Amino acid sequence: MQATQAQPNVAPVSFPRLDMLRSERNLVGVHIASALIALTVGIFMGPFQAFHRAPAFVNTFLGQIPVFSYYYQAVTVHGVMLALFFTTLFIVGFSYYVTQRSLQRQIKGIQFAWVAYALMLIGLAMLVFTLANDVTRSAVLYTFYPPLIAPAIFYLGLVLLVVGSWIAAFLVFWTYNAWRKEHPGERVPLAVFAILVNYLMWFISSLAVAIEVLFMLLPASLGWIQTTDPQLARVLFWFFGHPLVYFWLIPAYVSWYTMLPKQAGGRLFSDPLARVAFVMLLLFSIPVGVHHLYADPGVSQVAKFVHAFLTFTVAVPSFMTAFNIGASLEIASRNNGGRGFWGFIFKQRWSDPVVAAQLVGMLLFLAGGVTGLMNASAQINITLHNTSWVPGHFHTTLGGGVTMTFFGILYWLLPLLRGRALFSKKAALGQAFTWLVGMALFGFTMGEAGLNGAPRRADLANSPYMTPEASLWLNGAAIGGMILFISVVLLFVNIIGTLFFSTRPVEGDAPIQTKVEAASPAILERWRLWIAIVVVLCAIAWGPVIVEALDLTNGFNAIPYTPSGAPLR
């Protein structure tokens, strides 16, 4: 009895350094490959939209290039494929890799991981099908606010994506639990700590959007209910919508905190404070979503200012990250020979695409952080809300910090998956720096266009309300789009080159940390406590907002419409 009890269920696996176990390569590989399919479908829509909004481009080329129609379909494809599918599939795959490697064990219930993957893949296929097949009706954008109602398959595909990600989350929790039982008193590696935070936050917040989709949108699409409540739908969506951006960001932070310091030639400045930052993200990323609803008529001003305050609070962990990563990069730079007060800033491994891509992401993310604080400032937001300032902002966060970090990860993960070196370092560096220039230009010009009265998400090149200033800036955004298009081509040179044409053996390893000193307080791993605080904070911050929006006698009276202007039925 004694002997069998002492035996762990699954023996720790010793993972090869520059190779992968077969199960690992298959599981991580299919997620990354599927993420890249979603990326391919979505990313080419980006420059196309920028061209379509630029008066100079439209008036020169319209009618000559056949794809210059279907603008709103392009916006929907771009948002759904990049913000929902590329991110989620990439994050799930990356999280499996990091969890298995850090804990030195296989993911628990790996057969369920394949079920989860199948669900997400079917979801992806359903969305691609409906977006291609039902051009007008499915153009409800990736925020899918009712009373615009898409075909049911649109919502079913998203349900499958979310359910798949939930299963992936629970497999990571299960694996962590098994590890925890065998390692009492130890601290879990920081990367896994952050992934646990990310999945907890994701699961709690996506319950709200699941309620919105399952009880309002899907039944309305199928004709089971005749009306929806659009204000309540927006409340439920943004309960989920802001944690969603942290769901994208935290895996990038995992790379910055646990991989970049070594890749850059140094070490992490402070492990315990990184954990504090992640716990703060868990606590404060959900009770802030009303800052997306500042202009909404059905949310009280008190709630708006409570959420504004909490939004400034959730900025703190990002400022902590700025210090911690900045200090880690300084250590790296001093090791690399950086001298003087400012010298360390430039003495980085700019010639290593894995490092350069992440540094580019950080530079863009700085702009995103500053503009984010402006957006959070309630009254200032009123002058920016729904203008092209907003996509200008989030293309420097999601399209900058997150995406470039994911590409940086791709530049070492893809070679490991394929077992061959990265095809071209030069192309990768070119990709990173053209992305920096293109996205900086795009973000800046979109912001300026917004300040000059250009709305977001509008096919507005020849709109009656276009001002000369807005036209000028939108033409600038199209130039940004062109530079980004070049960057995307360079990205695909490496994806295709590494997969099919690279002959050299793989060189770089992923710097995965498997052991930590117990320097951080044990309380940081008391998940039940943090979940309880999240629930209390959400009840305080969201309870009154939901109660105010939910009116069963006078609410629920908006009938569904399609984007072509007709009632659905």
Place this chain on the structure above:
Amino acid sequence: MHIDRYERYWLIAVAATLGAFFAALVATLVVFGVSLPSPVGRVNPQNLEASEFAEPGVRYIGGNRYQAHIVARMWQFDAGPEAGAPPKIRVPAGSEVNFFVTSKDIIHGFYIQNHTINLEVIPGQVSQATVKFNRPGVYQIVCNHYCGTGHAVMYGEIIVE
């Protein structure tokens, strides 16, 4: 838990800065009275005829004050027959206009370029904001919330004379 001295300074500076930002927002609200849209009531979008939006339009209510009831629908703002389509709302300089906006079908936006009004217009809800027009000129009303195929041509004008 060890916290580096410089990191402590940094955190104090961050907290102070963010605190000052939030204090500025509260001061803007309390001292200068710049408020955000707040709930003023619900309507039934399927039966606007029975509500204050039965006859959209701009009414003079004394002093320099006007009241405007506007119904947004795909893809027009209806500000009454006098304003026409797309609407041209005429008010003298120095007017204070109290806008009430709602939607007959789906979500729209009510945003005036180069001004301080930006409302989500949601079916079932009444959006309200009071704006003062001091300088003469043409102010364009833009629907800035995606509302389907004709979204980019949904607009109006406020002509301040």
